[in-house]
Amino acid sequence: MKRLRLMLFTTMILTSFFLSLVQTSANGGDGKVVFYIPVEQAVERGLLAFLERSIETAIEEGADHIVFEVNTPGGFVDAAGEIADLIGNVPIPTTAFVVKDALSAGAYISLYADEIVMVPGMAEIGAAQVIDGSGSAADDKAHSAWLAKMRNAAERNGRDPIYALAMADPEIDLPEYNAGTGKLLTLTASQAYEVGYADALAEDRAELLQYLDLENAVEREMEVSFAEKIARFVTHPIIIPILLSIGSLGLVLELYSPGFGIPGIMGITALMLYFFGHLVAGxxxxETMILFAAGIILLLIEIFMPGFGIFGILGIGAMIGSLILASYSTSHILVSILIAAAVTIAVSIIMFKYFGNRGPLRKLVLTEAITTAEGYVSNINREDIVGKAGEALTTLRPSGTALIDNERLDVVSEGGYIEQGKKVKVISASGSRIVVREHHAYNEE
Structure with missing residues (x-):
């Protein structure tokens, strides 16, 4: 019995030792784990959502260091501000590894990493002037605020703020780097290293890890999922009004098409992409999609079962409310909705003017008319009595009653006054209107 216990104890010790060797080997011998997170394409809300997920995953899986591989032309200031705060609050060491471009908002968020390492001969950092939606330089208020942000970002890790300010303000003259006043500062990798904006230069990940003293660390890489790629595209501020315009136009054009066709599919797909992208981005x-669907149902009820506009108003309110709730920016989504509404109204007017009512609209609008020329009358024509004579049973002033061919009929005189008992003759009959005139020859007889 003692021998069996000894054997079991020895087996457990050896198994634990073997597992520790395997884990040590997997961890490169020192147990360090490095996560690579790409910061690519435009800086926008979709990138923010991806970085939030990636950083959370890295921390949960025990990362000792996070490397943000930067290659971006810049993007939107509001998203850049939140990404910078996110990177700045990571509880483990971080490095911005600029593999090519860290321009505009990319330069700003790179400055929030603990260290910046750049690829010599390839990487650049700078050109960070803030611009408005039309592509022009922002107003003085926005420009001043952005300069303050760039200064804080540089000073955060002890860098000389003059270079960060020159990246954002073309009036700052650093002739040895930006060729004089009027040009934004963009530093090459060697220039950035010279002025302290790059802590090191590295050709690749191997040299980077050597600089970080993590040569034996386990390397893991975060990748943008297919759903996140779609989300990054459809949550782009320029794409949102396009999606909403296509969505509303598709649904309106579907009213001009019999059955359910391409316009309806395009409209629904565009709107579903909007909600899907914002859903994936967090x-x-x-509930926003349910609210939007309820709005569509209310609109259909208003179209086919009119309710004095109540259902229509509620439907439009539900749809607009769902779009606002799903958006990251109330002001931006309101502008996008106005753009989509203007486009839809303009196209609808053109459709009404040049194509008329088609598709399901034909069921809602009466377009046919019943005319006499087509043989329609409100009553039966009494052409059989035209030319026949009779007697005025009442005075005609000018209407009254006459006895024509032994039949009492409502008649009207041709315009004159005809006394009761006078003889009359029918001169025309159209529907219920029977016109008579006094028949003098008959009266003389």
Missing amino acids: FAGF
Whole structure:
């Protein structure tokens, strides 16, 4: 019995030792784990959502260091501000590894990493002037605020703020780097290293890890999922009004098409992409899609079962409310909705003017008319009595009653006054209107 216990104890010790060797080997001998997170394409809300997920995953899986591989032409200031705060609050060491471009907002968020390492001969950092939606330089207020942000970002890790300010303000003259006043500063990798904006230069990840003293660390890489790629595209501020315009136009054009066709599919697909992108990015929940669907149902009820406009108003309110709730920016989504509404109204007017009512609209609008020329009359024509004579049973002033061919009929005189008992003759009959005139020859007889 003692021998059996000894054997079991020895087996457990050896198994534990073997597992520790395997884990040590997997961890490169020192147990360090490095996560690579790409910061690519435009800086916008979709990138923010991806970085939030990636950083959370890295921390949960025990990362010792996070490397942000930067290659971006810049993007939107509001998203850049939140990404910078996110990177600046990571509880483990971080490095911005600029593999090519860290321009505009990319330069700003790179400055929030603990260290910046750049690829010599390839990487650049700078050109960070803030611009408005039309592509022009922002107003003085926005420009001043952005300069303050760039200064804080540089000073955060002890860098000389003059270079950060020159990246954002073309009036700052650093002739040895930006060729004089009027040009934004953009530093090459060697220039950035010279002025302290790059802590090191590295050709690749191997040299980077050597600089970070993590040569034996386990390397892991975060990748943008297919759903996140779609989300990054459809949550782009320029794409949102396009999607909403296509969505509303598709639904309106579907009213001109018999059955359910391409316009309806395009409209629904565009709107579903809007909600899907914001759902994946973490800005919206399924309740927004339910609210939008309820709005469509209310509109259909208003179209086919009119309710004095109540259902229509509620439907439009529900749809607009769902779009606002799903968006990351109330002001931006309101502008996008106005753009989509203007486009839809303009196209609808053109459709009404040049194509008329088609498709399901034909069921809602009466377009046919019943005319006499087509043989329609409100009453039966009494052409059989035209030319026949009779007697005025009442005075005609000018209407009254006459006895024509032994039949009492409502008649009207041709315009004159005809006394009771006078003889009359029918001169025309159209529907219920029977016109008579006094028949003098008959009266003389």
